[in-house]
Amino acid sequence: MTYSDEVLMKYVDRELDAETTASIDAAVVRNADLAVRVERQRKLAHAVHAAYEPVLEEPMPRRLLDAAAGTPPAAATARAPRRWTWFEWSAIAASVAVGVVIGVAFIADGRRGATDTGDIVADRGQLFARGTLARALTDQLASTQALGDSVRVGVTFVSKRGEYCRTFTLERGSAAGLACGSGGDWRVELVTRATPKSGEYRMASGELPVAVQQAMDAQIQGNSLDAAAEQAARQRGWRR
Amino acid sequence: MTPEEQQFRAELVSVLPRLRRFGRAITRHREDADDLVQIAVERALLRREQLQPGTQMLSWMFKIMNNAWIDEVRSRSRREKIFAPEESGAHVGVSPMDEHLDALAVRSAIDRLNDEQRVAVGLVLVEGLPYKEAAEVLGVPIGTVTSRLARAREQLQALLSDPAGARRVQAAQ
Numbered sequence: 001m002t003y004s005d006e007v008l009m010k011y012v013d014r015e016l017d018a019e020t021t022a023s024i025d026a027a028v029v030r031n032a033d034l035a036v037r038v039e040r041q042r043k044l045a046h047a048v049h050a051a052y053e054p055v056l057e058e059p060m061p062r063r064l065l066d067a068a069a070g071t072p073p074a075a076a077t078a079r080a081p082r083r084w085t086w087f088e089w090s091a092i093a094a095s096v097a098v099g100v101v102i103g104v105a106f107i108a109d110g111r112r113g114a115t116d117t118g119d120i121v122a123d124r125g126q127l128f129a130r131g132t133l134a135r136a137l138t139d140q141l142a143s144t145q146a147l148g149d150s151v152r153v154g155v156t157f158v159s160k161r162g163e164y165c166r167t168f169t170l171e172r173g174s175a176a177g178l179a180c181g182s183g184g185d186w187r188v189e190l191v192t193r194a195t196p197k198s199g200e201y202r203m204a205s206g207e208l209p210v211a212v213q214q215a216m217d218a219q220i221q222g223n224s225l226d227a228a229a230e231q232a233a234r235q236r237g238w239r240r
Numbered sequence: 241m242t243p244e245e246q247q248f249r250a251e252l253v254s255v256l257p258r259l260r261r262f263g264r265a266i267t268r269h270r271e272d273a274d275d276l277v278q279i280a281v282e283r284a285l286l287r288r289e290q291l292q293p294g295t296q297m298l299s300w301m302f303k304i305m306n307n308a309w310i311d312e313v314r315s316r317s318r319r320e321k322i323f324a325p326e327e328s329g330a331h332v333g334v335s336p337m338d339e340h341l342d343a344l345a346v347r348s349a350i351d352r353l354n355d356e357q358r359v360a361v362g363l364v365l366v367e368g369l370p371y372k373e374a375a376e377v378l379g380v381p382i383g384t385v386t387s388r389l390a391r392a393r394e395q396l397q398a399l400l401s402d403p404a405g406a407r408r409v410q411a412a413q
Contacts, residue, residue: 006390013364013389015371044396048365051346055261061274064260067281068252070241214241 001027003034005041012041120188129179129186137166138184141234143227154208155216156233157224164238165189165219167212176208178215183239190215248288251297252281258367259301265362266309267317268351276313280305299369303377306359314355349399357392360385 003011003024010016011024028035119133129137136151145153154167154176165180177191192211208216225233233240241249259280263273283304284291291300350361363374364385371389375382 005394006386009390009393010371010386013371015386040397041393044393044400045365047343047346047400048350048361048396049368051343051350052261052265052366054343055264056257058260060256060260064256064274064277064281065253067278068249068256070245070249070285 003027003037005037008034008038008041012038012045120191127188127191129188133168133170133179133188134184134186137168137179137186138238139234141227141230143230155224156230157216157220158222158240159219160221161219162221162240164233164240165216167208167216176212178212178219180219181238183237189219245288248291249285252284252301255298255301256281258298259305262302262362262367263305265350265366266306266355266359267313268347268358269317272313272317276305276309279308279312283308296373298367299373299377302363302367302369303379306377309359345400346396349396352399353392353395357388357395360388361392361396364389 001023007016007020008024011021014021016024024034024038028038119129119131120127121130122128128134133151136145136149136153140149140151140153142153142156150171152169154169156164156166159165159180161180163180163182165178166186167176167178169176175191175193178189179186180189181187190212192209256277259277260273263276264270267273267276280301284301287304291297350358353361359378360374363369363377364371369377371382371385375385378385
């Protein structure tokens with residue numbers, strides 16, 4: 001019985017039925033030429049597989065990990081949804097009144113502060129708080145801020161990166177976000193429209209936008225700061 | 241992120257190394273391969289609900305990669321014209337009967353297969369898929385996979401065993 005190269009290929013790839021496989025097993029023992037042809041097929045298959053094996057050991061590019069995991073791996077671990085304390089709820093209660101216009105100035109050439117006209121500026125691919133927003137993040141305490149403040153600071157916590165982070169709400173709850181940083185230089189991690197679902201005072205019930213809540217859940221390390229810890233952190237100039 | 245999405249993403253992360261390996265085999269270029277993986281990951285996330293329960297994540301991703309390769313990445317591939325004869329000549333002449341085939345020579349030979357043959361080799365020989373699964377990934381009958389593989393192996397044997405064979409293959413392309 002002669003076997004074509006295609007059959008021998010399928011034999012090597014274990015794609016033949018048991019009966020044909022057994023007959024080739026037996027024939028290889030008796031037929032040296034056949035054994036050479038099978039060995040040739042096997043060597044090639046092995047060599048092809050081995051040639052790409054090292055790719056598995058290469059370091060994984062960050063961009064692929066981020067694309068697949070959705071968040072930097074350190075923050076990707078699952079967390080149970082947090083329960084909000086009365087303190088946190090009251091801290092993110094509605095801010096009614098005085099508006100702050102959130103202006104986003106893009107600094108095309110990356111020179112920080114070149115056009116520092118808005119409350120949030122883009123600089124080297126990141127957003128930073130400026131002006132009223134920056135002052136509120138640095139100076140305001142959730143426990144003492146006035147109802148009429150144009151920026152309301154919400155929850156303060158320490159992130160997994162070891163920085164202070166604070167949630168904030170802008171004019172009448174129109175936008176909300178999360179800023180993190182050290183030493184009073186606040187990087188805006190997220191800012192989102194906080195569209196009231198039913199009426200202007202919806203945010204008063206403590207409905208932090210889902211996106212902000214998720215960002216916070218992903219980044220928080222331990223519990224949020226209580227009033228005393230928040231005050232102490234401000235006294236240290238937001239340095240840890 | 242919902243628990244389902246987290247689970248899905250975790251699975252994606254776990255198959256990334258193999259997606260890169262398959263990508264390397266079919267694109268023949270490291271950066272093209274990583275671009276292809278990234279595009280496939282992004283598409284997969286958009287079509288998450290299309291992954292039927294019980295379907296292998298890996299096969300599904302290979303399919304997305306193959307489609308993305310055909311209709312997007314291939315046309316803007318960084319990889320330029322396939323080897324000059326002098327360059328390939330440096331790697332051929334190694335007999336497949338040698339105990340250790342030079343990995344570089346093997347990859348160079350695979351690089352010179354046509355796209356269909358190279359994808360079949362990538363799925364079956366590099367990634368170890370059964371012919372049936374490879375056929376499902378490609379959306380072709382199993383016999384088509386078999387014949388592509390058989391032709392690919394003939395060419396690889398020719399390319400790797402003697403320079404004359406390599407030249408014949410090259411002339412035929």
